[in-house]
Amino acid sequence: MKLSVIGCGYLGAVHASCMADLGHEVVGIDVDAAKVAQLNAGEPPFHEPGLGEVLRRALDSGRLRFSTDMADAASARVHFVGVGTPQQQGSYAADLTYVDAAIDALVPHLHAGSDGPAVVAGKSTVPVGTAARLAEKIGDAGVLAWNPEFLREGFAVQDTVAPDRLVYGLPGDDAKAAVARDALDAVYASILERGTPRLTADYASAELVKVAANSFLATKISFINAMAEMCEVTGADVSFLAEAIGHDDRIGKKFLKAGIGFGGGCLPKDIRAFMARAGELGAEQSLTFLREVDSINLRRRQHVVNLTVHALEGRVPGKPVAVLGAAFKPHSDDIRDSPALDVASRLSGLGAKVRIVDPAAGPVLRRVRPDLDVRDSAHDAVAGAHVVLLLTEWPEFRDLDPVELGESVEHRTIIDGRNVLDSAAWRAAGWTYIGLGRP
Numbered sequence: 506m507k508l509s510v511i512g513c514g515y516l517g518a519v520h521a522s523c524m525a526d527l528g529h530e531v532v533g534i535d536v537d538a539a540k541v542a543q544l545n546a547g548e549p550p551f552h553e554p555g556l557g558e559v560l561r562r563a564l565d566s567g568r569l570r571f572s573t574d575m576a577d578a579a580s581a582r583v584h585f586v587g588v589g590t591p592q593q594q595g596s597y598a599a600d601l602t603y604v605d606a607a608i609d610a611l612v613p614h615l616h617a618g619s620d621g622p623a624v625v626a627g628k629s630t631v632p633v634g635t636a637a638r639l640a641e642k643i644g645d646a647g648v649l650a651w652n653p654e655f656l657r658e659g660f661a662v663q664d665t666v667a668p669d670r671l672v673y674g675l676p677g678d679d680a681k682a683a684v685a686r687d688a689l690d691a692v693y694a695s696i697l698e699r700g701t702p703r704l705t706a707d708y709a710s711a712e713l714v715k716v717a718a719n720s721f722l723a724t725k726i727s728f729i730n731a732m733a734e735m736c737e738v739t740g741a742d743v744s745f746l747a748e749a750i751g752h753d754d755r756i757g758k759k760f761l762k763a764g765i766g767f768g769g770g771c772l773p774k775d776i777r778a779f780m781a782r783a784g785e786l787g788a789e790q791s792l793t794f795l796r797e798v799d800s801i802n803l804r805r806r807q808h809v810v811n812l813t814v815h816a817l818e819g820r821v822p823g824k825p826v827a828v829l830g831a832a833f834k835p836h837s838d839d840i841r842d843s844p845a846l847d848v849a850s851r852l853s854g855l856g857a858k859v860r861i862v863d864p865a866a867g868p869v870l871r872r873v874r875p876d877l878d879v880r881d882s883a884h885d886a887v888a889g890a891h892v893v894l895l896l897t898e899w900p901e902f903r904d905l906d907p908v909e910l911g912e913s914v915e916h917r918t919i920i921d922g923r924n925v926l927d928s929a930a931w932r933a934a935g936w937t938y939i940g941l942g943r944p
């Protein structure tokens with residue numbers, strides 16, 4: 506099928522590449538000419554395991570290209586919209602400027618083909634009610650479906666070609682709903698053949714599935730981080746607690762890793778946008794618990810700052826502090842709302858000489874945070890450090906040898922912000938090991 510993907514960020518670049526790899530003819534559209542040139546040259550504009558291979562394979566097949574010109578999308582049957590919906594400046598609400606601009610630019614290029622009207626499939630995470638509004642805008646030029654995306658950064662390719670489920674939000678009109686459903690079924694035919702659950706609903710339900718899923722995940726993380734706070738005042742161990750409650754199938758072990766909490770371009774802004782939307786709908790009370798989820802999450806960052814200040818005996822200015830990790834999670838170079846970077850920034854603000862290192866986010870950090878002292882290796886970052894903070898659990902940081910590392914620091918104090926190090930091994934090597942929610 507001929508497809509277009511509008512917006513070639515973390516979502517769109519992966520979706521376009523994977524759809525072309527599945528056999529479709531795809532054009533990716535983005536307003537950023539530099540990004541389009543990079544993608545056409547087979548270079549992913551961000552770190553995502555496996556994307557480079559899929560992108561180059563798809564380009565080599567001749568089925569994939571990228572363009573800044575929306576007119577190049579005109580011949581596509583299905584148009585996926587995957588532009589960003591960041592948090593608005595000074596508000597919790599989502600900024601829908603890019604979604605509206607994409608739809609406005611696309612509508613004049615929508616044409617019915619021999620196989621039926623053009624289908625627009627929204628993938629961006631939007632406040633409930635957006636799809637109905639956009640459908641009005643599109644009018645009779647095409648049919649809108651809402652097809653939320655559940656990919657995780659770091660596993661984006663795998664999540665796109667082998668998702669847990671496909672969700673279609675369809676128009677109320679039965680004929681239009683059938684057009685949209687059949688078109689999406691054709692796009693995802695090879696995925697559906699493997700028995701992937703495909704759920705259809707109205708627009709609002711499909712929009713809510715996405716924010717409900719992210720809210721649940723955020724709540725799970727803040728729940729275990731609240732338990733970490735309880736462990737800290739009782740001397741209990743949150744890692745043991747998570748394992749023990751996780752044996753209950755109804756609870757499960759996933760997303761119960763206590764630490765410095767969640768960040769990234771999705772979970773934090775999605776729960777805030779959800780609260781803002783609930784307020785607009787007069788249902789604020791239903792989501793007030795998400796305020797607490799957000800507060801617990803942000804508290805953990807300050808807790809790590811406090812632990813660091815304590816480790817430095819209150820004398821922070823001028824003290825070398827090593828920060829291992831800047832990305833919001835390993836296997837990504839995404840620093841949007843990164844807890845690691847936030848902690849590093851807060852310590853730098855207190856006057857510490859922060860040296861930060863990240864296996865993937867180094868180049869982006871140097872570009873957008875020239876104020877930070879970015880190092881190329883963990884050994885370089887920790888040399889002479891009075892305290893070391895592990896804030897993103899990259900395998901190369903987990904595997905560091907405490908004996909070897911101990912030789913280059915000034916004081917052997919490590920704060921394990923992700924509870925991933927073997928505390929016994931670090932203590933045996935003479936380190937003061939400080940975990941979160943652990944004795």
Ligand code: UGA
Binds near residue numbers: 630763771
């Ligand atoms: C999240 C969701 O997991 C995806 O399903 C969703 O599609 C995506 O947002 C999105 O809306 O686009 P992602 O932002 O890639 O995916 O990251 P996650 O793997 O969910 O991790 C989010 C944060 O939670 C990270 O900072 C991670 O370190 C933290 N986390 C995760 C914990 O602190 N503890 C855990 O147990 C798990």
